[in-house]
Amino acid sequence: MLMKANMVEALNLCLKQEMEKDNSVVVIGEDVGVDGGVFRVTEGLFAKFGKDRVIDSPLSEDGIIGSAIGMAAFGLRPVAEIQFQGFDYQGYHQVVQHLARMRNRTRGSITLPMVLRLPYSGGIKALELHSESLETIYIHLPGLKVVCPASPYDAKGLLAASLDDPDPVIFFEPKRLYRAFKEEVPEERYTLEIGKAKIAKEGNDVTLISWGAMTYVSMEAVAEAEAQGVSVEHIDLRTLSPCDWETVINSVTKTGRAVVVHEAPKTLGFGAEVAARIAEKALLSLEAPVKRVTGWDISIPYPKQEDYYFPDKKRILKGILDTARF
Amino acid sequence: MPISTVFEGKTEYMQILDKDSKVDAELDPGLPDEVLDRMYRLMVLGRLWDHKCINLQRTGRMFTYPPLEGQEAVSVGSVLAVKPEDWLFPSYREWFIYHIRGGPLSMVNMVWMGMEEGMKLDKNLRVYPYAIPIASNLPHAVGAAYALRMKGEKCACIAYCGDGATSEGDFHDALNFAGVWHVPCVFVICNNQWAISVPRKKQTDSETLAQKALAYGFSGVQVDGNDVLAVYKAVKEAADAARAGKGPKVVECITYRIGAHTTADDPKRYRSEDEVLYWRERDPIKRFLFYLEKKGIWSEAYEHKIHEEADRLIEDAITKAESFRQDPKEMFRYVYAGMTRNLEEQMKECFGEEGK
Ligand SMILES: Cc1ncc(C[n+]2csc(CCOP(=O)(O)OP(=O)(O)O)c2C)c(N)n1
Numbered sequence: 001m002l003m004k005a006n007m008v009e010a011l012n013l014c015l016k017q018e019m020e021k022d023n024s025v026v027v028i029g030e031d032v033g034v035d036g037g038v039f040r041v042t043e044g045l046f047a048k049f050g051k052d053r054v055i056d057s058p059l060s061e062d063g064i065i066g067s068a069i070g071m072a073a074f075g076l077r078p079v080a081e082i083q084f085q086g087f088d089y090q091g092y093h094q095v096v097q098h099l100a101r102m103r104n105r106t107r108g109s110i111t112l113p114m115v116l117r118l119p120y121s122g123g124i125k126a127l128e129l130h131s132e133s134l135e136t137i138y139i140h141l142p143g144l145k146v147v148c149p150a151s152p153y154d155a156k157g158l159l160a161a162s163l164d165d166p167d168p169v170i171f172f173e174p175k176r177l178y179r180a181f182k183e184e185v186p187e188e189r190y191t192l193e194i195g196k197a198k199i200a201k202e203g204n205d206v207t208l209i210s211w212g213a214m215t216y217v218s219m220e221a222v223a224e225a226e227a228q229g230v231s232v233e234h235i236d237l238r239t240l241s242p243c244d245w246e247t248v249i250n251s252v253t254k255t256g257r258a259v260v261v262h263e264a265p266k267t268l269g270f271g272a273e274v275a276a277r278i279a280e281k282a283l284l285s286l287e288a289p290v291k292r293v294t295g296w297d298i299s300i301p302y303p304k305q306e307d308y309y310f311p312d313k314k315r316i317l318k319g320i321l322d323t324a325r326f
Numbered sequence: 327m328p329i330s331t332v333f334e335g336k337t338e339y340m341q342i343l344d345k346d347s348k349v350d351a352e353l354d355p356g357l358p359d360e361v362l363d364r365m366y367r368l369m370v371l372g373r374l375w376d377h378k379c380i381n382l383q384r385t386g387r388m389f390t391y392p393p394l395e396g397q398e399a400v401s402v403g404s405v406l407a408v409k410p411e412d413w414l415f416p417s418y419r420e421w422f423i424y425h426i427r428g429g430p431l432s433m434v435n436m437v438w439m440g441m442e443e444g445m446k447l448d449k450n451l452r453v454y455p456y457a458i459p460i461a462s463n464l465p466h467a468v469g470a471a472y473a474l475r476m477k478g479e480k481c482a483c484i485a486y487c488g489d490g491a492t493s494e495g496d497f498h499d500a501l502n503f504a505g506v507w508h509v510p511c512v513f514v515i516c517n518n519q520w521a522i523s524v525p526r527k528k529q530t531d532s533e534t535l536a537q538k539a540l541a542y543g544f545s546g547v548q549v550d551g552n553d554v555l556a557v558y559k560a561v562k563e564a565a566d567a568a569r570a571g572k573g574p575k576v577v578e579c580i581t582y583r584i585g586a587h588t589t590a591d592d593p594k595r596y597r598s599e600d601e602v603l604y605w606r607e608r609d610p611i612k613r614f615l616f617y618l619e620k621k622g623i624w625s626e627a628y629e630h631k632i633h634e635e636a637d638r639l640i641e642d643a644i645t646k647a648e649s650f651r652q653d654p655k656e657m658f659r660y661v662y663a664g665m666t667r668n669l670e671e672q673m674k675e676c677f678g679e680e681g682k
Binding site for chain 2: 030130297302
């Protein structure tokens with residue numbers, strides 16, 4: 001059965017179904033229990049599954065990630081929430097030193113199937129360190145899968161797939177899209193393949209590559225570019241690691257032009273990797289330099305001026321048109 | 327060989343002015359009238375300021391704001407207890423401290439209004455920026471105390487955090503280093519019972535937060551944080567001792583966050599109205615008012631006068647903050663001492679004819 005859901009509702013329903021299906025699934029984080037999470041993604045789970053499976057942890061990201069690793073190693077399937085991606089650094093050493101490498105370290109004898117949920121992204125007039133988008137620091141670590149949905153439908157299917165996955169999955173949730181729109185979502189469980197990009201829109205002149213919140217922003221720019229006569233193929237990566245390079249390369253080989261959009265700073269943002277892969281595999285098809293429309297190499301400004309930082313419709317459109325007319 | 331006790335600790339609790347304004351004459355620090363008057367004015371200003379900020383947020387003139395109501399005695403009592411040469415390391419909720427130290431009130435709300443200008447601190451006031459990541463500036467206070475001592479300055483560092491913050495690794499690093507280095511650092515824990523929706527009991531199985539100090543080799547004291555005299559006395563003693571080379575100390579102030587965690591929070595989801603009422607009866611301002619009345623400082627006319635004064639200060643501060651125009655180019659200018667070529671190019675792209 002289909003239902004209309006926003007991303008928070010889709011994620012919430014997914015967690016509920018996973019917990020019903022498998023009683024080794026536990027949720028842990030700050031305020032995820034009684035309060036239902038500050039974004040309400042875990043709303044109602046505490047009442048339904050109780051305090052042993054929905055854990056209001058002490059205020060320590062290090063403790064959350066570290067203890068979730070222990071739980072995962074010993075038969076539970078934790079879904080750990082860090083309240084804002086900007087506070088994961090407090091537990092990041094656990095990710096680098098253990099989460100990403102336990103399988104390899106033990107030659108597969110200890111594995112860590114768990115999901116680390118990170119509300120990320122800006123443009124919501126939040127305080128300092130509440131608007132971060134540092135997916136790169138996870139993609140850079142071998143051993144992690146990094147997923148970043150851009151719609152309620154994808155969020156539900158990808159979170160379910162993340163819980164099925166034998167490896168740790170870092171699940172980036174674009175909080176800008178949490179309640180931005182509703183769409184039809186199957187009520188029953190389904191999964192989407194991790195590592196598979198989606199062609200959000202087919203086109204011939206330029207390939208636009210995005211993920212998460214920027215997919216939504218890019219759509220408006222794509223529509224405008226189309227109105228101005230430029231046919232855009234829009235790829236939503238959905239998974240950043242492992243990345244679906246095949247879909248990207250096939251598209252760029254066809255269009256000969258590429259624009260990549262992200263809100264992280266430009267230097268060493270994932271756009272750099274996208275551009276490098278295109279250079280390796282499709283250089284001879286290129287008719288224009290690969291264009292990056294990204295955040296600047298600065299700290300994200302406080303709310304009053306944050307709009308100067310994030311790629312918006314205007315900047316993305318300019319990126320598309322410049323590339324198309326190069 | 328018999329088993330022997332290798333460590334025994336105790337942690338004391340102090341209250342001077344109880345909820346019904348009964349005062350313990352022996353403990354009363356006997357502050358001069360000017361100090362008592364200042365304490366009261368600042369607490370009232372803090373309260374009115376807080377209400378105004380919530381109002382500004384509701385009407386779209388401020389972004390997310392963390393209310394202070396109920397905790398005024400901790401900020402006011404502790405800051406007035408220490409010397410101007412002591413450095414303060416406030417937590418984000420206690421940012422009113424910047425004004426208590428003499429900073430313009432207009433600066434106190436600028437960050438919540440979304441402007442970096444609110445962090446452009448006057449170094450002479452000796453207030454360090456608060457940190458949005460919980461507990462993360464506590465080790466800075468320890469390093470600062472080390473540096474100041476090494477430079478021969480006779481001063482203490484006063485570092486603030488909440489009850490939730492005591493669960494973070496940074497809190498424990500800070501206390502451990504402070505103990506090992508024996509630095510002049512006072513940790514003021516503002517135990518307002520809640521860290522968003524998580525009650526104090528779920529943060530730690532310890533009976534008190536003050537006793538955490540014992541594990542790091544120094545002592546802690548618990549005080550009624552709604553009793554401005556007790557906060558004053560405990561922090562003064564701790565800071566005096568720290569300055570005299572006697573090492574760090576924890577002062578746990580038992581108080582209550584009457585308002586929501588922030589304007590984005592709904593406390594009805596996790597706590598009862600009865601609990602809030604219980605704490606309203608222990609209000610820090612009301613009990614101090616009766617104390618001042620007995621001393622002949624407080625009167626209806628006095629109350630009226632300080633409200634008028636506070637309202638004027640608040641209006642001025644808001645006008646000043648709201649009329650401030652921050653140059654957006656500053657976001658590129660303060661990244662490094664000098665602008666890199668890369669940033670120059672990006673700034674041009676952002677603001678040049680090409681950009682927005
Ligand atoms: C490292 C970190 N994790 C999470 C948060 C989100 N957060 C903001 S305030 C808060 C609760 C803080 O509680 P406490 O230390 O008791 O201070 P209070 O808010 O009660 O003043 C949380 C979890 C944060 N700001 N920083």
